Amino acid sequence: MLKFTEDHEWLNLADGVATVxxxxxxxxxxxxxxYVDLPEVGATLAKGDAAATVESVKAASDVYCPLExxxxxxxxxxxxxxxxxxADPQDRGWFFRLKLARASDAEGLMDESAYLASVG
Amino acid sequence: MDDTVRLNRTPxxxxxxxLGGKMVNFAGYEMPVQFAPGVMKEHLHTRAxxxxxxxxxxxxxILRPRSGRVEDAALALERLxxxxxxxxxxxxxxxxxxxxxxxxxxxxxxFANRGDxxxxxxxxxxxxxxxxxxxxxxxxxxxxxxxxDRGLIALQGPAAESALAKLAPEAADMAFxxxxxxxILGISCLVSRSGYSGEDGYEISVPGTHAExxxxxxxxxxxxxxxxxxxxxxxxxxxxxxxxxxDIDRTTxxxxxxxxxxxxxxxxxxxxxxxxxxxxxxxxxxxxNGAPTRRVGLAxxxxxxxxxxADLYADEAATTPVGHVTSGGxxxxxxxxxxxxxxxxxxxxxxxxxxxxxxxxxxxxxxATLPFVTPRYKRS
Numbered sequence: 001m002l003k004f005t006e007d008h009e010w011l012n013l014a015d016g017v018a019t020v021x022x023x024x025x026x027x028x029x030x031x032x033x034x035y036v037d038l039p040e041v042g043a044t045l046a047k048g049d050a051a052a053t054v055e056s057v058k059a060a061s062d063v064y065c066p067l068e069x070x071x072x073x074x075x076x077x078x079x080x081x082x083x084x085x086x087a088d089p090q091d092r093g094w095f096f097r098l099k100l101a102r103a104s105d106a107e108g109l110m111d112e113s114a115y116l117a118s119v120g
Numbered sequence: 121m122d123d124t125v126r127l128n129r130t131p132x133x134x135x136x137x138x139l140g141g142k143m144v145n146f147a148g149y150e151m152p153v154q155f156a157p158g159v160m161k162e163h164l165h166t167r168a169x170x171x172x173x174x175x176x177x178x179x180x181x182i183l184r185p186r187s188g189r190v191e192d193a194a195l196a197l198e199r200l201x202x203x204x205x206x207x208x209x210x211x212x213x214x215x216x217x218x219x220x221x222x223x224x225x226x227x228x229x230x231f232a233n234r235g236d237x238x239x240x241x242x243x244x245x246x247x248x249x250x251x252x253x254x255x256x257x258x259x260x261x262x263x264x265x266x267x268x269d270r271g272l273i274a275l276q277g278p279a280a281e282s283a284l285a286k287l288a289p290e291a292a293d294m295a296f297x298x299x300x301x302x303x304i305l306g307i308s309c310l311v312s313r314s315g316y317s318g319e320d321g322y323e324i325s326v327p328g329t330h331a332e333x334x335x336x337x338x339x340x341x342x343x344x345x346x347x348x349x350x351x352x353x354x355x356x357x358x359x360x361x362x363x364x365x366x367d368i369d370r371t372t373x374x375x376x377x378x379x380x381x382x383x384x385x386x387x388x389x390x391x392x393x394x395x396x397x398x399x400x401x402x403x404x405x406x407x408x409n410g411a412p413t414r415r416v417g418l419a420x421x422x423x424x425x426x427x428x429x430a431d432l433y434a435d436e437a438a439t440t441p442v443g444h445v446t447s448g449g450x451x452x453x454x455x456x457x458x459x460x461x462x463x464x465x466x467x468x469x470x471x472x473x474x475x476x477x478x479x480x481x482x483x484x485x486x487x488a489t490l491p492f493v494t495p496r497y498k499r500s
Contacts, residue, residue, distance in 0.1 A: 031350075032160035034450040035424050035457075053479065055425050057159040057450050058350055060479075 003106055004115030005066045010090055016103040017072065021094040022054070022063060022085070025119045031056040033082035038074040039096055045069065047105075052095050054085070063095060067105045073097040130176035131271040131331035139339075139346050147244035149177040152348040159350035163452040166317055166355055167493075170277035171347035172338055175316075179247025180267040180325055183238040183258065193238045196261035197231065200253065202374060202397045204384035210235040213299045213312050215382050217374055218253065223399030223406075224370035225377065226253065228362065232299040232312065239299070239310065241272070241323070243364045271331030276321035276355070278496065279343035284311075284322055287337060291322065296497040305330070305337055316352065318359025318495045358451045358458055360417060360490030366428055367415060367446045367460060373403055376411035376462070378490075383407075414468040417488035418445060418459040418476075424483055425450045425457040426476045432463060433475040436482045442467060445476060454492045463487065 001013045008026035011018040027033075035055035045051055045065040052063040074096045078084050085093035100106065110118065127150040130136075137143060141152025151174065154162060165171060185193035194205040203216040210233045218226040227246040232239045242250045247266070254264045275284055284291040288302045291311060299312040310325040326334050338344050353363065362368045368377045385391050389404045397403075420426050426448045431441035448459030463474065472487040 031154070031158045034160075037424065055450070057163075057354060057452065058153075060425070060427065 003109035068101040069098040131328035132174040154348035162351035169343040170279040173274040176271040177244035179242040181240040223373040223402030276317040280321040317355035375406035417490040419488035420457040421484040
């Protein structure tokens with residue numbers, strides 16, 4: 001199940017774990033990424049906490065934790081090569097996997113058509 | 121963009137929009153921060169081929185001596201800048217600084233000897249203040265005229281010479297910091313061989329009504345691509361060039377800013393025209409004694425860019441900062457983060473390790489020699 005946030009993150013949900021990344025729209029706004037700072041595996045984050053930071057040539061931006069949960073895995077590949085996020089934001093460019101505190105929390109998020117309508 | 125703000129336009133604003141520029145407010149002007157390729161590719165294209173930049177927002181000013189002798193305009197301007205203006209030959213351009221009474225920097229500028237007058241280019245954000253400053257102090261000796269009906273196009277990169285020489289062959293004969301009036305497409309333009317990227321290139325002052333035609337003619341060359349202000353900033357940062365308002369301002373003196381080279385010996389203590397500019401009593405002793413702080417290059421040891429405003433610490437656990445970053449980002453040609461900032465002069469030796477605070481983390485940086493990339497100016 002694919003869900004989206006107003007902060008331009010996508011979540012791919014399976015068995016209470018969300019794989020989280022930033023949307024193609026967000027990547028287009030940011031431009032070429034040169035650095036990604038990822039959370040620690042094992043960190044427990046609340047909804048809205050700064051979970052990761054992306055730096056483009058232009059500026060730094062936070063990536064917020066979309067729901068409450070525990071970081072169970074991060075994508076080391078994008079730490080080594082941030083351009084993967086530009087090339088493939090909604091697949092190979094994922095950021096982290098989040099074990100949700102309550103799987104039902106995801107029900108309030110947007111589906112893809114609602115998200116795409118929101119960014120015009 | 122805030123619709124309630126009426127932004128100034130340049131003679132190239134329509135073209136910038138038509139070319140797909142992402143327009144932002146810069147110093148009150150509607151300017152392209154980037155085009156479709158983005159900052160990284162625009163930066164690399166400029167270093168590989170040639171980039172065309174609209175810099176028409178900058179101020180263009182003429183100082184015409186009332187006596188008719190350009191030497192009188194030169195001596196007048198020397199009252200406001202700690203620079204050898206009188207010694208600049210006709211057809212040559214030089215970098216300068218306006219200082220205030222405390223030795224701080226009011227603006228930086230380029231000025232040229234045009235034979236019977238001086239031609240100045242000043243920063244967009246400072247130009248109203250600069251013109252007022254010139255009028256207040258030099259009106260006895262000069263007529264001061266701001267040229268508001270001209271565009272300014274920078275053409276930068278290793279292919280700039282061949283691109284401009286196709287339209288004006290004499291451009292190839294110019295050396296770094298030469299300035300000549302050239303006929304391009306039948307239009308009389310004022311061309312200097314200079315720029316703000318660390319590359320060879322030109323800045324072309326063109327009547328506003330002809331600016332778009334000239335830009336389009338240059339862009340017909342496949343080597344030439346339009347470049348936004350984002351890449352202009354990363355290019356100048358790699359080249360170690362100061363951005364007024366970030367790296368130099370009224371709190372920094374020429375010596376603190378490591379711009380000693382811009383103050384020729386004739387204006388220093390013991391020189392034939394020593395002093396005689398605002399703040400000379402502060403600036404000149406610093407050539408002997410140094411300034412308390414100094415602008416340095418900063419090379420972050422990791423991959424994270426360190427931006428302007430970050431505090432610098434002498435060690436990882438220190439609680440009191442010793443300096444700060446004034447410009448920083450990622451250098452696409454350096455393929456690494458690059459920055460510059462101010463540190464105590466005792467810590468300004470290249471190789472000194474400092475720590476920058478980035479979002480609460482202490483990241484190691486090394487004081488580095490500027491520039492980060494070797495300039496390719498066409499020196500004679």
